[in-house]
Amino acid sequence: MASPAHDPAPVLDQDGVRLTVDDAIATVTLANPAKRNAQSPALWRALAEAGRLLPGSVRVVVLRAEGKSFSAGLDRQAFTPEGFDGEPSFIDLARGGDAELDATIAEYQEAFTWWRRSDLISVAAVQGHAIGAGFQLALACDLRVVADDVQFAMRETSLGLVPDLTGTHPLVSLVGYARALEICATGRFVLAEEAVNSGLANLAVPAHELDGAVQDLASAVLAAPRDAVIETKALLQGAQSRDYETQRAAERAAQARRLRDLAGLGE
DSSP states (O other): OOOOSOOOOEEEEETTEEEEEETTEEEEEEOOGGGTTOBOHHHHHHHHHHHHTOOTTOOEEEEEESSSOSBOOBOGGGGSSSOSTTSOOHHHHHHSOHHHHHHHHHHHHHHHHGGGOTTOEEEEEEOSEEETHHHHHHHHSSEEEEETTOEEEOOGGGGTOOOOSSOHHHHHHHHOHHHHHHHHHHOOOEEHHHHHHHTSOSEEEOGGGHHHHHHHHHHHHHTSOHHHHHHHHHHHHHHTTSOHHHHHHHHHHHHHHHHHHHTTOOO
């Protein structure tokens, strides 16, 4: 995947993650193509830090990756007795207490949670392999635009594990319980056509058009007033947990706020 034509100076560039900000659009790039953007605790901390460093002007966050693969998933070094330099190995973590293990996994999950903040629209540009943690990182975003060579797969069960990086909720929401279970239990590949047809992806394009398609989508989002987009996103996110009447009431309350703001009567 080619780099964008305009590259502002990085706000963050560490542990395989680069953050740049260009006015209302921030771009988070997985920048370790030699390892197919394999993930590690250091990368997860960098992703979480990227979320904390976003200025208030940002409305759209684009998640992209250098190289032929979006992310090959968890770096297999995690499963060696040595683990990563300066990090407890997964074997060491397993030997610890339940509270410690829970807290460590919760810290890892922070890299995957901020993408759905109500004040942002996040768009993942996904090419090639998006495996395991890579699949879950793409699922962490609000929207996904994929190259026609994309290959999603949830391989955790083949390693004797479960998807634990926040991917299960959006996966079930997008494709339904039965399809989500089948994808996770078999670990099979989901290709571009199925991804679009099942709702996993909003759009599939040839690989050389991926950056342009994402830019077009970001521009379309930015064309609408920010407060209206924020209110609409919050409404849609809440719809999954509200019943019909409660959602109607939420719509009325949100619209009342918008009308008062437009009339200059907001608080």
